[in-house]
Amino acid sequence: MSSKTNSKVWYYTLTAILLLFSFQTYASDTLHVVTHKRLTVVTDPSQGVNFYKAWGVFPSPKEGIRSIKLKLRMGCPDTMRCADWDYKDHITIRRTGGVKGESQDIEIGRMLTPYGGAFSKDWAFDWEVDVTDFSLLLRDSVEIEYNHTGWEPNNDRGWTITLDFEIVKGKPAWEPISIHKIYDGAYRYGDPANPIENALKPTAFTADKNAAFARLRVVQTGHGMDKPDNCAEFCSKYREIYFDQKLIDKRDIWKKCGDNPLYPQAGTWVYDRADWCPGDLMQPDLFDLPVRAGARHTVDINMEDYTSSAPSAEAYITAYVIQYKKPAAKQDAAISDIVRPTLKDAHRRQNPANVQPQVVVRNMGAAPLTRLDIRYGTKGFGQRSYTWAGNLAPAASTTISLPGVIDQAPGRNMFEVELLKPNGKKDKYPADNKMTSTFEGVPKHGATMVVYLMTNNQPDQNFYTLKNGAGEIVQERVVGTLKANTLYRDTLQLRQGNYEFLFQDSGGNGLEFWANPRGGRGKLRLLDGNGAMLQDFESDFGSSVRYAFEVGTPATPTTDALSFGLYPTRTNDTTTFDYYANHPHDVLVQIVTEPGGEVVLEQQYAELKEGVFTYDLSHHPKGRFYLVVFVGGEEKFKKRIRLKE
Template sequence: MKYKFTIKVWRYTLAAILSLITFQTHASDTLHVVTHNRLTVVTDPSQGNNRYKAWGVFPSKGEDIRSIKLKLRLGCPDSMRCADWDYKDHITIRRTGGKKGESQDLEIGRMLTPYGGAFGKDWTFDWEVDVTDFSLLLRDSVEIEYNHTGWEPNEDRGWTVTLDFEVVKGKPAWEPISIQKIYDGAYRYGDSANTIEKALKPTTFRADKNAAFARLRVVQTGHGMDKPDNCAEFCSKFREVYFDQKLIDRRDIWKKCGENPLYPQAGTWVYDRADWCPGDLMQPDLFDLPVKPGAQHTVDINMEDYTSSEPSADEYITAYIIQYKKPAAKNDVAITDIIRPSLKDAHRRQNPANAHPQIVVRNMGAAPVASMAISYGTKGYSKKKYTWTGNLQPAGYTVIALPGEIESSVGQNVFEVELQRPNGKKDKYSADNKMASTFRAAPRHEGTMVVYLMTNNQPEQNSYVLKDSEGNIVKERAAGTLKASTLYRDTVQLTQGKYEFLLEDTSGDGLEFWANPEGGRGKVRLLNRNGAMLQDFESDFGSSVRYAFEVGTPVAPVTDQTSFGLYPTRTTDTTTFDYYANLPHDVLVQIVTDPGDEVVLDQKYKQIKEGTFTYDLSHRPKGRFYLKVFVDGEEKFKKRIRLKE
């Protein structure tokens, strides 16, 4: 059968984060190349960037590589606090072939750091991006650079960075031939005297005689705040991609941030941005292009026409053409992620989960996939069977929602998935057809529950729904039915079964957001019949919070939960701290200067369970402070206060 190819666009929008603890591949030969291991990185304010280079030893050129995933972990340094600002960091291949080898200068990853001012000392977060497209270069000795940009102070704040390349050996789905950089830079946007189109010129490449297709891999983020539109960071503009003078893709360079799995953060983390969010490892846009061996082809990237009165915006774009031979197999699928159930950082908003598992599948073969069999279930329980039907094009990803409940025992469990018979045929490479994820069982509660909702000043933005595992609504407060600054205590009687609670905010800034003082502060909790807290939800949640649970036995014991709140955090005089706990504790509240940690308030409360306390800072000069809360001597809460700013 003659191999046919059409243009395919795969926008990798999944924040697929795989940790070593919670993820297990079934590939027979996996190598971890760790180039940066809890390396402390800080800014260089004199330069605006600080480069950290290290070497890694990858498989030799003669060894087959099936896939390479770059796992990135950020944490707080032992001797410092986490850094404050959302800076753009670059992960780059600098040299290949050893210290006397070839210089490359290829960006393979771009990390947008979070607002870390409120993170505790033990905070970490994991991200991941597939970098198999660079497998031609990730061979033998390779120098990898982590370039931390920014200008904030570097004496008392920073990050720890771990870069772990997970290399799965095995026959590649597509054998790479060459890699070519076609765009790389900060392209000024909005300057009528020097338009971006003058820089983003069409680029030509010649197809190799053995090439079946070429993959265009693009990473783009917008930065800067000009007039009149706050471009490029806070303006939505479209981008067009042309191949051989034909438009193959047009989309807005824009990303919603209210569903960021890393929340809350200290700054404006909920604001939508130019294709990125604070605390975000960029996922590339992938365009698979048909080529004619030996022929010349053209790629062109264009931005929407835009002119600024004070141009200062930049579109940071890196783009590569990777040429590949034809796929090794006709029928070949791979499972690349389990979204729910999971313990991965990327999927915190979807978990814990007790129904409707979700997986990510990629077509690794030459033929479109119209069907596949899927076996799945929790280890120790009977497996379920599901036949998926659809149209998954070669190299494409799809998220598959699997029917039914997720069985579990109390505590930690393992969920297993296996893909079988793509298009009713034998899969030609079965090593990546299985995956397992560790997960914690959703908690079990008694049948009487209270939904405690204190609305803020903008209740029209909020709604909640409580559903069973079949999607039937048990209780809801629909959008438009809530009143401002009102306490709702809705008691529900639930039969044995599995449920999920979902609270949404249409504005994407939760029940509280420091930059929206007119919104005020609200609160949502789930309580048992005696008023003890079963689940406390962070008010600064962005677009939504969800909670899956089960009614049945054994009932989870009421734990020693605590709830903290501080509002407003931008003030000219007073701020109010509220505290709630299921059991009494000794509580110490301190307000300290930032920087410097000078204690300006030190207040002790003996054996309290609940309280609301207002502190007057009007006598203090303009500046920033931290409110810290210690429960029985252990720091449990920290939030920044902006005074008179």
């Protein structure tokens, strides 16, 4: 490879990446190939696509690869703000074998960008997806392309992206033989003159003489908003997958978005969509298929019948068949993730946590996994043991909830998990049986706590539970017991121990959502016995919020907590800002134009502790503005206002 190409290759040490992701396996040999390092990406409005290519040097074909995870970090650029729209980005293997190597055009990741209009300058978020199925291609010099789609302006907004391939070397659980693309395209859906089944025809492949099974890997998202069903983005239609003319899977291509770990966002982030949500790195559907050496097999993807009078919907589908040799071991279990406790962004809604750890286990062996011993605990505390029983098929994964309290000290802690004796036998590959995660200890509060709840116009959607460490409900408000626009102050006297508070919204749009003006705005806080705020919950939370804590001594000191609210954010005239703090501060409120940042309103409040303020924007022309709040000279809150739109 040329020196120019070499300059595009990024290597980073394991230690640096572990600090970035606060997550670690005990695999014997892990390396990171970073092809795009905090690269600023913007749209090309003239084309709708903008390509960012870079080279990486991966292990040689002779080296064994146990696993590959593609980790994507997205953030706001240094010189512009985060971009606005939920566009569909593609991460692709473009070329293998160096600059003169073979063109591939293999999509290995699909990112749906978030609505970033209200993110702060220091915002960043991490996602990951397992791409081990492409290990045959991720060898030697590989050109990786990030294709950022969209049409929004590119002079004042964008994203930074980092693509990091975390590669664990070692004997593969299943040795790949070949990769065969069977579907790849934007398939028109709902056109009576050209039904989608004209394109989604059965595809055949011949099983290799050494193949024990073939894995079908499918990524599908729906886009477009035709009539009458707003397909394909906002309509739920089922998909069928056939293997050798036999139905092996049927499900709705649909995803609930109210529990997205990335929240709140500026746009319609809570709206359920055709198998994706804004701010979402797609996870593939995987199907392991039995094959006969040398035999001809067929795969067929069918969509529910649908026609539109004005068709514009498209189903974006990529599907690959990867053939594998027989598993290397009969008994082989691996831990692939720690859901709680962890600092991982993808598991924010489950953390911080103080009870019931959760881990993801994958069966890497040839035999069904029916029994597994698990040792776990926090470093510096005692270890616990648990025996899981079930029936996990080869290559399948499951999330296991482990009993007991998560021991922890204030601040950062390290949780450790080890898998032992799959099916009562020795694990043939113990290198991926251990994992640790860094996590934050939960706060400790006094015995008196107040649940402060101001309901909105739709209280029939809300309910909450408070459970102790044994999972017993010690306080609740059930569905149907709350009144609209009413302040509730539930005072609780709690015994020493661990607790988890869970507040839910069955409508999936929280206590406030800008596109649901009929719902109004509610507010949820937890207070101590003196009325000081312990926890303030974002009203625009989607489906649920949870809060884990401990009751005991010494209690965590009450912080100088701040609470902000702005509603409505879509208005023809006025908007109302509310503010609360445990201690008084000098507060500056500005309303500025977007774009440009011209200040059209400014108010200063000296030694402000609590207040509700209404601002009239009716004399301004149609447009978008930001309300920005500075507390003690530091920007603490920023939210967009849509005026007369």
